[in-house]
Amino acid sequence: MPQPWPAFDVARDHPTLHLLHLASQMLGKMRVAHSTWTNHGWNVTLHPVAEGLAIEPIVINGLAFTLTLDLCRHAIVLSAADGERDILPLDLGSVAALHRNLIAMLDAHGFPSTFNGLPNEIEGAVPFAEDTAPRDYRPDTAERLHAALMLIEPVFERFRAGFAGKCSPVHFFWGSFDLAVTRFSGNRAPTHPGGVPGLPDRITHEAYSHEVSSAGFWPGGAIAAEPIFYSYAYPEPDGFRARPVAPDAALFDGQLGEFVLPYDAVRTAKHPEAALMAFLESTYAAAADLAGWDRPSLERDPVAP
Template sequence: MSERLNAWPTLVYEDLAPMVDYVNRVVQVAGKYTLDEPFEVGWGNTVLGVTPRGLRTPTLRQRGVTFTVHYSLLDGGVVIEADNGSRTVPLSKGSVSMFYASFCDAADELGIHRPRSSLICEIPDAPPCFEDDHVERTWDGHAARLIWTALNLASDGLEAAQPTVPPPHQPPFMQNAQLDTYVSVGFSFGDAKAPNVGMYAYIWPKPDGLGDRSWGVEGAAWRPDAGLVRLPWAKLRETADPHQAIVAFGDAVYDAAVETAGWPSDLVGPRVEGWYMSKTPPALVQHQHG
């Protein structure tokens, strides 16, 4: 058990909050490029992939240049890698506005247009734009490694979901859900008002009857004030198999959609080593809108 607990470290929101706030802002810079991509249900195209050292955008293509942006959390730098070269923008010290200016200069050198929007989205009390965020910040390597570790472990569980084939008379897009009804399962560090580190889930539209359900893992519970089912990180890391617990949690949420919201139980075929889900990568990083 001690080996497992060491692999799934203790996460205290107050200790991680300054770095979570910093990372959440800077990753939105490259995230703006993905907002230019063709729309995908649930903004799945904005998700950053978890790499062995950080977070990466999908491969992006503009006229005359193909590139990707890698936020190397374990190295404290951002690498813009293009077919005509690469540039590294450090994160060691400075403000978000300074980082944004340096990022745009590096992108210009590679023939990549600057992000079309500089809005800071979905962060309470943040300035409206990257250029307006002048708070001096210092990179904390230890906190950055804890953040990456949590994202990597959560990703390992979320990616256990297996894509399935829809029934023969249903179109393939039904693998990717629909605009009006969906289940979302993800990981969050929380925020100052709700420092809830751990897994979360919701069903949209929200059905009745969620308060009395079991959610597959001891400690998981419906939180009506937030409209979310939460599985605290502290409870997750104490389970016999945290990876399987994430799968069980997501599976229980889908079962709740079937039983309380009238979802068809056979929409995506039989369960295969996980829960029912599309091929869209799991949402580990906060979605951006704007």
């Protein structure tokens, strides 16, 4: 039996998604502080794992550890190369308490614990250490997010497999709190205008140094909104907004500057994976065709060799 796609409700789920967004930022910021910067910031993203979302290992003086936003245990889990493990519950009542206890857990194991304490890409962000407002945490919300990611990630991976050119991993950006995959034409792009809240323009300039067609899943987070799939091109080619895409529920959102497909339209489709793949393929084709990408040399059959 196919696994049913979980339903989300903004009023019910937003508080937990907001907390998870901020928790994911703490993990990602550890990679910013303690790893080597790579192109487009790919070294600092989180990655889907069986338990939830994890950063790549941090290695300091031969000591390796990783941190996982564990959506099954409802905790931040520290795993060290020597077999040590520690668990920090997410439901500590406030962001400040989670921040304080994460630092204490890392210190207790002798691992570095310094990272930038101000959230990124959030208007009017409050430093983690000062965010003492009471926070509700619903385990069932985290479990539904986990279930959704486990269903979406394989579709994104199959989509990624159809591209022979430069392509990002399927990874999770903690700044915006979205699962994404990005294809590149290989051509340089004009300098991005920047202006993302809480994000230095130099980061945005480097992230969009080359032409891209990018797609992803955004469940909400710091902003209370219905979950969506999205797809955009940078730079946006002429005619992109008017290009027909699939499925029928997809449309171009002028305010966001991207095609969007409500998560619920996929969840309730007769064949959710096919509906999502149609969105990924058709929006990519719109970007690539209108921008004149060399598609024959960039694409491949998504099958194992």
